[in-house]
Amino acid sequence: MKCLLSIDWDYFIHTKKENWNSYLENDKNTVKLWYKRYIQSKAQGKDIKKFFLLSSEIIVFWNKVKEYFQFEKNTKILVSDSHALSYNIAKENNCNTVYLFDAHADLGYGGLSALDFEVNCANWLGQLLKDKIVKRAYIIYSPFTVEKPEYFKHMNSVYNIKYRRLKELGKGINVSVIHICRSGAWTPPWLDNRFYQFISASGIPYEIVNCPPRKWDTKNISFSDAIYYMMA
Template sequence: MGNNLLSIDWDYFISLDNKNCVSTIENKKTVNDLWYKRYFQFKSEGKDLQKRYQLSEEADKFWGKMKKIFEFDSHVHIFVSDSHALSYKIAQMYNCDNVYLFDAHSDLGYGGLPSLEFELNCANWLGKLLKNKKVKEAHIIYGPYTAEKPENFQQMNELYHIEYPTINDLDEKTKISAIHICRSGAWTPPWLDGKFIEFIRKIGFSYTMTECLKRNWDPTALTYADQLQYLMT
C-alpha cells in the first residue's frame, strides 16, 4: 500500500478569528509580535482578544480516535515544528505515497495552480507534493471551524487525487510511517501553547521538536513603552 504521513495542524482544533488569513509568511513578527499588537489593539477598544478563540473539545479525544483508525506504534517517527512546510520534507524522507492531513486549511496553495510555482511554504506544501509527484494521494480532513470548502480547489481536485473525508470515512488500520504535528504560530494564539504541549504529550511516544519558537505570553508584564512598541510593529 505504500507509506503514509499523518500530518496535523494545531489550528484544526481552534476557532480562528483570522481563519480567512492565508499569509505564507512565518517569522518572529507573525508568530509572536503581531499577537501582542492585536491584543493591545482590541484592548484599546474595550475587547478581549483571548475570548475570540476557542479550543475544540476534540483535542482531548484526538489521539484515542487516531489509534483506533490508524496503525502506529512507539517506533513511529514523530516530528513537531511551527511551520507546516516541514511536512513536504518528511513525506520525501519516508517515501510516502499518501498524506492524511488534519487542518483548518488545505495547504494545496491559494490562488489556483500558479501558487504551486511559488517557493515551498506553509500554504502550498501539499499542493507541491502532488504537483511534483512526490505523493500519489492527499486526504484532507477539515477541522470543525474551517471556512474552506473542497470546491475552492476545483482545478487541483481535477488534476490530482484529492479526497475530503470525515473521520468516520477513514479506513481503519492504515499503517502510518511518520507523524508531523505543527503549531502554525502565525494562526494559533500563544496563550494556547500550553495546551499544544499537552496535546503532543498525549500521544504517549517520543518526538523530535524543531524550529518551534517558545512563546512566553504575559501582556500584563509589559510596560507602556513595550505596548507602544508592539502597536508600532
C-alpha cells in the same frame, strides 16, 4: 504504502477573527503581532482570548485516531511551527500518501500557479503532489474551517485528492511518521501549553525540530514595549 499523518494545531481552534490570519511565518507574525492584537483589543474593551476557542476534541482526538491509524514501532512525532516542514518529512521518509488534519487544505491558493512559488505553509501539500513525491492526499477538514473542497476544483481534477471525515476513513491505516505543527501565525501563544500537552497525550515519542518557545506575558508590558509591538 508509506503514510505521513500531518496535523495542524489550528484544526482545533475556532477563531472569530479569520481576517487576523497571515500567510507569512516569521517572528513578527508568530509573536509580536499577537501582542499588537492584544493591545488593540484591550483598547476597545475586548478580551482577545474570547476570539479564539479551543475545541474539546483534543481530549478524545488520539483515542479516535488510533481507531483508524496504526503506528509502527519506530513511529515518532516531529514538531515544528511551520507546516511547510511536511514537504521535507514526506520526501525524506519516502511517503506516498498524506493524511492531513487541518483548517486549511495547504494545496496552494490561486490555482495551479500557486505551485510556481517555493514551498511554504500554504502550498506544501500541492507541491508534494506536483512533484510526484506523494500519489494521493486525504484532507480531513477542521469543523471550524471556512474552506470548501470546491475552492480547489482544478487541483482536485489534476491530482488524487480526497476530502473525508475521520469516520469515513478505512481502518488499519499504517503510519510511518507524524508531523504536528503549531502554525503560530494562526494560533495564539496563550494556548501553547495546551499544544504541548496535546502532543504528549499521544503517548508517542516526539522531537521538536523548529518550534521556538513563545513568551506570553501581558501583565508586564511597558510603554516602550507597547510602542514596539504596535509597530509590528
